[in-house]
Structures are given as C-alpha cells and as structure tokens.
Amino acid sequence: RLGLRPFIVLDRFAELELVLNASVATGVRPNIGMRAKLSTRGAGRWKESTGDRSKFGLSAREMVKAVEKLQEVGMLDCLQLLHFHIGSQITAISSVKDAIREAAHLYCNLRELGATKLDVVDCGGGLAVDYDGSQTNFHSSKNYSTQEYANDLVSILQDTCDAKEAPHPTIVTEAGRALVAHHSVLVFNVLGVHDFIDAASAAKEPAKDDHEILHRMWEALQSVNKRNFQEAYNDIIEHKEESVTLFSHGVIDLKVRARAEELFWATCRRIQKTIREVEYVPDDLRGLNKDLSDTYYCNFSVFQSLPDAWAVGHLFPIVPLHRLEEQPSREAI
Known part of the structure; x- marks a missing residue:
C-alpha cells in the first residue's frame, strides 16, 4: 500500500x-x-x-x-x-x-x-x-x-x-x-551459535559420474593419517581453490560447489583430530582450531560500535558480563 x-x-x-x-x-x-x-x-x-x-x-x-x-x-x-x-x-x-x-x-x-x-x-x-x-x-x-x-x-x-x-x-x-564515517560503542548480547561441526560431518562419497574435483577431494579425505596429514592439507587447499575457480568460470554448478565445501571441511576436521596425536604441528595447521571453531552471533554492528579506521589500531577488549564462574568448554569466535 x-x-x-x-x-x-x-x-x-x-x-x-x-x-x-x-x-x-x-x-x-x-x-x-x-x-x-x-x-x-x-x-x-x-x-x-x-x-x-x-x-x-x-x-x-x-x-x-x-x-x-x-x-x-x-x-x-x-x-x-x-x-x-x-x-x-x-x-x-x-x-x-x-x-x-x-x-x-x-x-x-x-x-x-x-x-x-x-x-x-x-x-x-x-x-x-x-x-x-x-x-x-x-x-x-x-x-x-x-x-x-x-x-x-x-x-x-x-x-x-x-x-x-x-x-x-x-x-x-x-x-x-x-x-557517514562515524561509529559508536555498544554493550551487546549473544543471539545464537553456529556449530561448525555440522558442515564438516556432512560429506558423502561422490558418485561415479560426479565431477573429477569431488573424487580428488574424497581421495584426500580418505588419505589422512599421521604420516601424510600435511600433504593431505596441501592437496585439499588446492582442490578447494580449484573448485571456486571452476565455479566462477561456470564449469561446475552450485550443487557441486556445495559438495566440495562439505569435503573440504570434513578433511580439515579429520586433520584436526589427527594432529592432536602428534608431537609437532606445522605452522600451516596451527590455525585449524580457529577455522573449525563455533561462531557466536552477537546483537551489535561493528559499523556502529567502533571508531573509524584511523583508531582501529587500539585494543577493544570483549568482556563477558555473566557466567564468569564457568570454564569455557568450546572454541568459538
């Protein structure tokens, strides 16, 4: 109306x-x-x-x-x-x-x-x-x-x-x-949590007629062990980037890209579990815990709660206001 x-x-x-x-x-x-x-x-x-x-x-x-x-x-x-x-x-x-x-x-x-x-x-x-x-x-x-x-x-x-x-x-x-380049600072609350394990656990073996990139990613997932986890990580990163390129050029469709995402995160999850059992973890893999952590959705806008670009170099601590007596049990961002 x-x-x-x-x-x-x-x-x-x-x-x-x-x-x-x-x-x-x-x-x-x-x-x-x-x-x-x-x-x-x-x-x-x-x-x-x-x-x-x-x-x-x-x-x-x-x-x-x-x-x-x-x-x-x-x-x-x-x-x-x-x-x-x-x-x-x-x-x-x-x-x-x-x-x-x-x-x-x-x-x-x-x-x-x-x-x-x-x-x-x-x-x-x-x-x-x-x-x-x-x-x-x-x-x-x-x-x-x-x-x-x-x-x-x-x-x-x-x-x-x-x-x-x-x-x-x-x-x-x-x-x-x-x-309008101005911002403010707010106290905010958490609205919800995105559990990243869901995407990592959804991978399924590709069918015979599926695109070659899916088969290569499945092979990388199945090959992860204590001896070759670095090689498997390098391979899956390369395959993930290739799948994005193939999609951006119209070679594969949205469903194939979605399958590729599932295989990528499933492989990262398996590598994460594997490196917990080894003495030395390469620098490339030390960020996996952060990459596979949960995401907290908070009720605030960065564009309203921080000074402009020239002041972002300052520290802005994020402090919880309750449940301070509980020890955190999950990694999250």
Whole structure:
C-alpha cells in the first residue's frame, strides 16, 4: 500500500524457518533475500572476517538447501534478492571484482535452480574512504575511484548474465561508510551459535559420474593419517581453490560447489583430530582450531560500535558480563 518493496534478507539458514512460520501465521507471502557467504575475501583491516569464515551469510550448501526448502513449500517465487558483503573499507578493487564475479555466477545458478523471480543483487557495503589521500590499497585508503567501483559492478554482472542468458538484475549497494564515517560503542548480547561441526560431518562419497574435483577431494579425505596429514592439507587447499575457480568460470554448478565445501571441511576436521596425536604441528595447521571453531552471533554492528579506521589500531577488549564462574568448554569466535 505504501508503494515500497521490502525484503527479508536471511543472514543464517536457521532464519528461513522463522520466515516461513511467520508467513503461514500472517497469510503474507514475503519478498525473501539470501545473504551469500562468498569465498572471495575483502581487502584491508577487516579481510580476516570475510571469506569462508565470514560471520554472516549462507554457504553454497545452505543456499541449495534453502532453495529446496522453498521449492518444497511452494514459495520459491518469493526468493527475489541475492545479497553479499565482503567487509568494510575494501582497499583493493581486485577484491571487489572477484566478489561480484562470484556473486554473478551465484545469481545465475540460483535462477537455473528455479528461482526465476530473483531479480535484485545487493552488493552490500565496503566502498572505501581515502582517508590519507594516497590512493593506494593501504588500510586507510583505496586504489580505485567511485566511478571505477560502479563500472566494475555493472560490467561484470552484465557480462556474466549475457553469457548465461540470464536477465540483468537490479543492482543495489549499501555504501554507508562513503556517506557517514562515524561509529559508536555498544554493550551487546549473544543471539545464537553456529556449530561448525555440522558442515564438516556432512560429506558423502561422490558418485561415479560426479565431477573429477569431488573424487580428488574424497581421495584426500580418505588419505589422512599421521604420516601424510600435511600433504593431505596441501592437496585439499588446492582442490578447494580449484573448485571456486571452476565455479566462477561456470564449469561446475552450485550443487557441486556445495559438495566440495562439505569435503573440504570434513578433511580439515579429520586433520584436526589427527594432529592432536602428534608431537609437532606445522605452522600451516596451527590455525585449524580457529577455522573449525563455533561462531557466536552477537546483537551489535561493528559499523556502529567502533571508531573509524584511523583508531582501529587500539585494543577493544570483549568482556563477558555473566557466567564468569564457568570454564569455557568450546572454541568459538
């Protein structure tokens, strides 16, 4: 009635059930969006919170499950928006290009899976501010102009859609920093926990006619032992990167990529268990505990709770306010 087109964007797969239940209770068919967890990482101070370990977004496997669930309840036509965000203050234009290229293939693949009403791509924020005037990829600058940023978003999406014979989407951006670069500090609460063991335990042996990359990843998973865990880790990293490249070039589809993710995390989980029994752990593998830890979802926005880029070098301790007498039993981020 107001002439607006609001979207409910899913940050986590678990939120889909909440939206479906609310739809049944109210009799309203919502406009649904999904936030994708891209493998592409940002550039700058916040790049460590992007990529496969991003705090928000649905993985390839979860997006496929969401499409199947919406199809099952006859609401796949409600999926109308794809969203991604690879971090704040993206200093290098190469990261922007890689992200939009991956997102463009996600958009086309989701339409091929039946989401034909999907017609909006929200590229999130990240448009950087050149605080120091150096025009470089230094964390307080950027090596691109606003016009170049816009040109790359449009041209990459257009070229990918033309190649896949998909309609051009409406492009939305959320360049908040470029408009208002101010933040605040908040006390926040934990809303939920993402158990990373689920993704690592879902791997299944590929069928004979599955893509070769899945068979190679399955072989790496089965080969893990105390003598070759480093070799297996090197192999699975290479295969994971190859699967992302194959997807970005349209060689494999979204379901194959989702299977590749499952095999990758299953192999990492097995290597993690193996290195607990050895005396020396190589430097490359010492970060596995962090990579496979749980993720806590907290009710706050970094963009409202920290000073701007020039002050982020300061320490900002995170302190729990209750349950201080309990010893932690899980590793989490």
